[in-house]
Amino acid sequence: MYASHLAPSTSGAPLPPFDIQAGPSTLASAFASRPMETLAAGEAAFWEGDAASHAVQVVDGCFRLYRILADGRRAIMGFVFAGETLGLSCQGTYRYTAEAITRGQVRRLGRSQLQAMTEGSERLRSLVLAHILEEMNAAHHHIIVLGQMGAEERVAHFLVSAAHRTGADCECPVAIEVPMTRLDIADYLGLTLETVSRVMSRFRRDGLIALEGRSRVVLRRMSRVQELAGEVEEDLCSTSCMTAWPH
């Protein structure tokens, strides 16, 4: 999953001012004038290997980013939620397929236009760079999870991360939407879908979470889940929104 540390959704918030001189003052505002596009569940915004012609803003919905390996295995590199931006860190060709999990709405911005905008605006340049470095951060985090943690820790991590990114406030209990299937989660965490299911069931039995239907999880004891996640997860409520988009 990208950036456990990314700012929560901005889709509902009013857009920041766009100063013609200085360029867009947030990444999101750079997309503001672009037409909206709707994707059905299962449709791809772009495919691995395609020429990376655009950056994509996810206005609504949830995407899985994956590669298919030679033997057919699917590695999910991350998920992208509403309000986040996609494809900024690709040069040349996209390095993963971005597929809508639910129906989604996106805006596309041509790389050449983005390039032109960044040329002119030191501000926007640093915003783009900050975004890319945040993705790096998330990738490092993912590496630690995959390389060092057991199944429970991984799932706990996923849950905490999802709660954080979908902008759930930090009150207990926290309810989160988890539109991805167990298989998605498994392919993301380097586990099997059965193991993911078993761990979730164990969490439920232990009163840590409650499962409501297929795609809703209530974190009943968030602090305990965070504890299980092993605090690689940085401070959740305090600074994150600040650090994600340094002015």
Next chain:
Amino acid sequence: MYASHLAPSTSGAPLPPFDIQAGPSTLASAFASRPMETLAAGEAAFWEGDAASHAVQVVDGCFRLYRILADGRRAIMGFVFAGETLGLSCQGTYRYTAEAITRGQVRRLGRSQLQAMTEGSERLRSLVLAHILEEMNAAHHHIIVLGQMGAEERVAHFLVSAAHRTGADCECPVAIEVPMTRLDIADYLGLTLETVSRVMSRFRRDGLIALEGRSRVVLRRMSRVQELAGEVEEDLCSTSCMTAWPH
């Protein structure tokens, strides 16, 4: 390990011209005027959590990049070889400790100076960006290795990657220096040192590699090892040196 795709060492090559108008034409040349610093084996170039005040060029030696987790586990995020650059993707604070495995020589460049240089030079800016994106690439690659591959595949990957990055030519047999210990490799691959050792022994028994002392590995059947690595490793000899540093 960073970038299985990074350009091989440039330490021996003559430095490209430095145009005062356009700024440095390669990343390496930006460091050219900086004083050399020597680090003993085990010394750190910087520590996780330190203010990220400098970028570091590794002129000679090999570094491990790691984080220590709360429970004492050590996660190695990557290795850096001679000719590569370090710390470019850190903003604010370093996100890992960079420790010399062997004795090493480095040059440091202040971030503020680098910042100033990039302000003035579109060229350098795109070099730095390309470097960071290459690190992203490597991180994604690492994620796939850790999330999807078995022990043999991981070790095979490590070997191929090391061969590639230390600039070994592609002729068989390829001899590579592996200054890191089995524990280093294990902490990098998400395995135990015993498993790494067993896999290497198996490779040796099967005639794929030969072990010469502690730190030298001869890839006797490179193609077979690459095959084991499962070809996530992109083309090795052809385009890689090109793509790493676009124009």
Next chain:
DNA sequence: CGGAAAATTGACTTACATCAAACTCAGTGG
């Protein structure tokens, strides 16, 4: 040469994968 760190190898354990069967939804159409 001697000693310490690193590496190898073996016996045993365990966490997770695999295989397989039931169960639960959320749509769809009668």
Next chain:
DNA sequence: CCACTGAGTTTGATGTAAGTCAATTTTCCG
């Protein structure tokens, strides 16, 4: 509105790759 359907999920029984613990052996450096 309700039964039918199939994808998604849960749960169980069993297998296995890799971890753990422990004893040697090798390598390297003073």
